Amino acid sequence: MIITLNGDSREFDAPLSMTRLLETLGLAGRPVVVEHNRTALLPREIESAQVSDGDVIEIVQITAGG
Secondary structure: EEEEEEEEEEEEOOOHHHHHHHOOOOOOOEEEEEOOOEEOOHHHHHOOEEEEEOOOEEEEEEOOOO
C-alpha cells in the first residue's frame, strides 16, 4: 500500500492501523497531532483509525520549549 506521509510517498504493508503506523515511525506514546485525509483526529480516534492505500497522512509532533 502506498500513502502520502507528510508530503512524501511511502510504502507500507496493508492493512495498517494508525496506531501501528505511529509505532513504525517511532512516535508511539508521544504527543502528536494526526491529520487523516484532511481531517484532524482526536487522540481517542487514533486507536480506531485505519490507514488505506492512497491515504494522505500528516503527523506533527508536539514539543514544548521556552
